[in-house]
Amino acid sequence: MTRRPEDLAVFLNVRLRSRRCPGKMLRPFAGSTLLDICLKKVGELGWRKTYFGAHEEELLARAKDYPGLTVYRRSRRSAEADSDPKAIFEILEVIEAPYVVWVNPCVPLLTVETLRAGLGRFLEIEGPALTSVRRAFGWFYAPDGRPLNRMAGNVDTLQSEPVLQVAHAFHVYDRARMLRTGRPWTNTPGDPELFVIPEDEAHDIDTEEEFEAVECLYRVRRQGGRSHA
Numbered sequence: 001m002t003r004r005p006e007d008l009a010v011f012l013n014v015r016l017r018s019r020r021c022p023g024k025m026l027r028p029f030a031g032s033t034l035l036d037i038c039l040k041k042v043g044e045l046g047w048r049k050t051y052f053g054a055h056e057e058e059l060l061a062r063a064k065d066y067p068g069l070t071v072y073r074r075s076r077r078s079a080e081a082d083s084d085p086k087a088i089f090e091i092l093e094v095i096e097a098p099y100v101v102w103v104n105p106c107v108p109l110l111t112v113e114t115l116r117a118g119l120g121r122f123l124e125i126e127g128p129a130l131t132s133v134r135r136a137f138g139w140f141y142a143p144d145g146r147p148l149n150r151m152a153g154n155v156d157t158l159q160s161e162p163v164l165q166v167a168h169a170f171h172v173y174d175r176a177r178m179l180r181t182g183r184p185w186t187n188t189p190g191d192p193e194l195f196v197i198p199e200d201e202a203h204d205i206d207t208e209e210e211f212e213a214v215e216c217l218y219r220v221r222r223q224g225g226r227s228h229a
Contacts, residue, residue, distance in 0.1 A: 003123045008172070009049035009097035010042060010119075013089060014105060015079040016056045020207045025105060026058060027211070030218045034205065035059065038105035039066045044112045047119075053091035055079035085182040092175050099128075100175045106205040107169040108218055110197070115170060118195045122172045129185040129192035132169040134202040135162040164194050167202040 014035060018024050025035045042050055043066050052063045055074040063071050072091045081087040092100065101119060104110075110132075122130045138157045140148040150161040173184035173192070185192040200221075203214045 008099045009095050010047045010101050011051040013053045013091055014059055021211050030215050034105045035062055037108045041112050049097055051095055092179050101170055101172040103170050104168050109201045109203055110169045114197050125193050127190045127193045129173040130195050131171045131192040132167040132197045133164040133194045134167045136165045137162045168204050
């Protein structure tokens with residue numbers, strides 16, 4: 001199977017509502033906002049088909065500063081849903097591509113280069129889905145006490161086999177399957193393909209503490225000459 005770039009659409013699906021970190025999309029973040037950082041990143045990616053979904057006027061207004069976006073106004077139900085994937089991702093009904101990549105604005109350290117590499121990898125494989133993951137080193141156990149990875153048997157955790165943790169930086173999947181089943185993949189080997197991203201690009205902001213910590217790290221990275229904006 002040969003996929004073409006036009007077979008894949010990039011989309012953002014944002015809202016102001018957040019239970020653990022209210023208003024994080026538009027809250028001041030290192031001289032910008034999480035939303036603006038992501039919109040700029042997607043703009044620099046230069047993908048042919050790019051969509052932006054939001055319900056609140058404050059979010060929709062930001063999209064006007066970034067040309068090349070197809071803007072979709074989400075319903076209130078979509079913006080307020082928590083556990084209904086078909087409602088949350090109703091934007092998939094209007095996207096005109098067989099595959100989509102969702103980009104998470106809450107991972108501001110993700111670079112354009114890493115995102116482009118992930119999309120390029122998806123165009124090469126035959127599997128129907130790909131997701132960003134990070135390597136996690138340590139000793140991991142199931143709730144019943146079973147070890148989840150092979151441990152070296154000594155005190156050096158770096159010598160133990162790492163596990164792969166979903167980074168939620170971006171997910172790529174079959175649009176129609178997501179609409180039909182409410183699931184982006186089957187969680188079987190190869191579905192999704194696991195695409196490892198650099199550890200320092202994988203910080204996902206869900207809580208107030210993470211917002212403060214990642215903003216500090218973002219400032220340090222930017223001052224050191226590594227731009228992620």
